[in-house]
Amino acid sequence: MTGLVLHNYFRSSTSVRLRAALNLKGLSFDYVAHHLRKGEQRSADFLALNPQGLVPALVLGDGAVLTQSLAIIEYLDETHPQPPLLPDNALDRARVRALAFAIACEVHPVNNLRVLGYLKSEFGADDRAAAVWFSHWVADTFGPLESMLAADPRTGRFCHGDAPGFADLCLYAQVINNRRFGVDMGPYPTIQRIFDACAAVPAFADAAPERQPDAE
Amino acid sequence: MTGLVLHNYFRSSTSVRLRAALNLKGLSFDYVAHHLRKGEQRSADFLALNPQGLVPALVLGDGAVLTQSLAIIEYLDETHPQPPLLPDNALDRARVRALAFAIACEVHPVNNLRVLGYLKSEFGADDRAAAVWFSHWVADTFGPLESMLAADPRTGRFCHGDAPGFADLCLYAQVINNRRFGVDMGPYPTIQRIFDACAAVPAFADAAPERQPDAE
Numbered sequence: 001m002t003g004l005v006l007h008n009y010f011r012s013s014t015s016v017r018l019r020a021a022l023n024l025k026g027l028s029f030d031y032v033a034h035h036l037r038k039g040e041q042r043s044a045d046f047l048a049l050n051p052q053g054l055v056p057a058l059v060l061g062d063g064a065v066l067t068q069s070l071a072i073i074e075y076l077d078e079t080h081p082q083p084p085l086l087p088d089n090a091l092d093r094a095r096v097r098a099l100a101f102a103i104a105c106e107v108h109p110v111n112n113l114r115v116l117g118y119l120k121s122e123f124g125a126d127d128r129a130a131a132v133w134f135s136h137w138v139a140d141t142f143g144p145l146e147s148m149l150a151a152d153p154r155t156g157r158f159c160h161g162d163a164p165g166f167a168d169l170c171l172y173a174q175v176i177n178n179r180r181f182g183v184d185m186g187p188y189p190t191i192q193r194i195f196d197a198c199a200a201v202p203a204f205a206d207a208a209p210e211r212q213p214d215a216e
Numbered sequence: 217m218t219g220l221v222l223h224n225y226f227r228s229s230t231s232v233r234l235r236a237a238l239n240l241k242g243l244s245f246d247y248v249a250h251h252l253r254k255g256e257q258r259s260a261d262f263l264a265l266n267p268q269g270l271v272p273a274l275v276l277g278d279g280a281v282l283t284q285s286l287a288i289i290e291y292l293d294e295t296h297p298q299p300p301l302l303p304d305n306a307l308d309r310a311r312v313r314a315l316a317f318a319i320a321c322e323v324h325p326v327n328n329l330r331v332l333g334y335l336k337s338e339f340g341a342d343d344r345a346a347a348v349w350f351s352h353w354v355a356d357t358f359g360p361l362e363s364m365l366a367a368d369p370r371t372g373r374f375c376h377g378d379a380p381g382f383a384d385l386c387l388y389a390q391v392i393n394n395r396r397f398g399v400d401m402g403p404y405p406t407i408q409r410i411f412d413a414c415a416a417v418p419a420f421a422d423a424a425p426e427r428q429p430d431a432e
Contacts, residue, residue: 051360051363051364052318052322052357052360052361052364053360054322064307066310066314067314067318068313068314068317068318068321070313070317070321071310071311071313071314071316071317072310072314074309074310074313075306075307075309075310075313078306078309079306090291090294090295091280091291093290093291093294094282094287094288094290094291095287097284097286097287097290097291098282098283098284098287098288100287101284101286101287102268102283102284104321105284105286105320105321105324105325106268106270106325108321109321109322109325109326110325110326110331114356115326118349118352119339122348122349123335123339123341123345125339129339132338133334133338136334140330141268144267144268144269145268147267148267148268
């Protein structure tokens with residue numbers, strides 16, 4: 001797999017996930033930035049690539065276009081098995097995917113840029129109301145996620161054991177996002193501890209928004 | 217795998233997905249209903265089972281609890297490979313997962329019961345405003361999804377080829393949900409056609425809300 005092109009945005013949480021996954025797999029890629037706040041993901045050129053107008057999208061060497069961060073990460077894990085991002089038995093994989101989806105399906109979609117934008121334009125929410133909305137949905141999932149991680153002996157240095165994987169990618173990206181909205185991480189010591197462990201791994205640290213070429 | 221117990225709710229879209237998957241795999245299960253509008257998913261007993269307080273949850277014969285519909289469906293597909301819910305090559309699997317996640321991560325989370333409830337309680341949205349919100353997020357994804365399905369030769373009678381799979385489970389459940397909010401399906405003829413194909417399959421039809429014991 002040569003000539004990977006990653007269409008993404010420095011601050012996009014789903015882009016952070018995918019960059020960290022590519023880094024963990026040791027895959028290099030060309031970085032193409034689409035400035036979401038300027039609506040560049042709605043350009044005709046990008047819509048031809050991904051009709052959803054969402055980042056990230058990954059273009060393979062043969063021109064095939066992959067979309068949806070978690071689908072791309074599963075693809076990378078299937079085609080580049082080392083190091084594995086999912087455990088080797090079905091029950092544990094179900095656990096890791098459930099942890100990932102708890103963030104990817106319950107927290108992130110409700111809190112992304114276009115939902116907050118719509119909340120402001122249609123319901124007159126100001127920045128403060130948007131931050132309250134954001135924190136509400138984080139707490140709604142992070143509360144139970146904290147107890148699920150803390151109570152399960154399969155939790156190690158990372159969400160599952162002592163190597164980073166599928167769920168950690170989502171956790172890391174979400175906690176970075178939380179900072180922008182001033183979410184208090186005090187109630188979530190296990191999540192914070194796993195975040196810190198991720199941040200100490202170069203593959204994750206290099207995926208952080210502030211290290212990207214389009215960082216502001 | 218004997219003695220499966222499905223904790224779910226007749227109208228929950230994620231429950232519809234999982235029931236259809238269990239039916240496709242020919243797996244029988246005990247049906248335990250949790251009335252979401254009455255908040256039964258927040259009972260102490262159910263929170264002990266799933267701290268997220270979300271349906272569906274699937275309890276295996278040995279007592280292991282699986283959560284998050286898509287994680288459970290991946291588990292079922294791994295442990296009961298026939299009939300397969302995902303294609304046999306990685307690139308096609310990435311396509312099918314991306315179609316599924318387009319619905320499961322972009323449409324459904326923004327439109328579920330607790331988000332609409334919060335919109336009403338915190339932003340004073342009435343039923344009409346909630347329906348506008350719902351339709352907005354359906355259109356935002358169904359527009360591009362329609363063109364992605366219509367333009368790709370891999371689309372067949374179902375989202376991918378001529379057998380139902382992972383993406384169809386999400387599509388079917390979402391279109392059923394759309395009806396409750398009066399979403400006009402006119403702009404989405406391919407999605408509607410695939411929905412009709414699903415509805416003609418007993419595994420899907422038997423998973424529909426109106427056929428469940430707790431249907432109102």
